[in-house]
Amino acid sequence: MGGRFMAMIDAILFDVGNVLVQWDPKNLYRKLLPDEEAVERFLGDVCTLEWHSAHDQGTSFEENAALLKEAHPDHAELIDLWGARYLEMSPGEVDGVSTLMDRAESAGLEFHGLTNMPSSIYPLLTEAFPPVARLKTVVISGDEKICKPDLEIYRRAVGRMGTDPARTLYVDDTLINANAATELGMVSHHFTDAAGLENHLDELGVFGAG
Incomplete structure (x- = not known):
């Protein structure tokens, strides 16, 4: 049987x-930042998992990025790439x-x-x-x-x-x-x-x- x-x-x-x-955002940002320390700092201080949780609850990448870029204008391009190159987080x-x-x-x-x-x-x-x-x-x-x-x-x-x-x-x-x-x-x-x-x-x- x-x-x-x-x-x-x-x-x-x-x-x-x-x-x-x-899935790990580091897979993307290791391509974009010079070293592991910079990756850890960016994901710990700017594009945090807490910030990302709004996407999981239905907030669009564009809307969520706009608010974050106001707080971190020097990282605007990197913030936009979270949505634009999201699939690269999944190798x-x-x-x-x-x-x-x-x-x-x-x-x-x-x-x-x-x-x-x-x-x-x-x-x-x-x-x-x-x-x-x-x-x-x-x-x-x-x-x-x-x-x-x-x-x-x-x-x-x-x-x-x-x-x-x-x-x-x-x-x-x-x-x-x-x-x-x-x-x-x-x-x-x-x-x-x-x-x-x-x-x-x-x-x-x-x-x-x-």
Whole structure:
């Protein structure tokens, strides 16, 4: 009997950044600034993750950059490049996940997505990275105007997927986001690498034979 008949889950709900696709602003700004110290200083003082979180909540790159450039006019060009060259923050897929998706799909699982991400970026990622294009139903924070770990965005994902939360594995590289999914009855996995996720799927009976 194939593993799909004994698996404890029917679907995987994936985060995207640093689960399916690598993401780190340093990948872009290392090309633009002279050394690592300058990169750390720029990302720590100017284009911070706190500033970027507004994009994930639906603020456009242009609007958010305009406010920041008023405070940091000497860095105006570098600030604009955050949006203009955003994809360069993602140099490739996360190692091993595409192959793991092949195995899970063969075992009968379907794939969905729940991601904190600017609305304009997701279509570009689907074109650039095949694992992202495999997601069936995707809930994007930039569209919803709320971000994980707010439980409301998980509720919206569950409602749109049409899957049983108790038979859905949520995968996220941020622990607080992974834990939030359990409050709605989902199984969760704090992602660190493909091998760890593979082990968890095996424990859930996805690859087992009975």
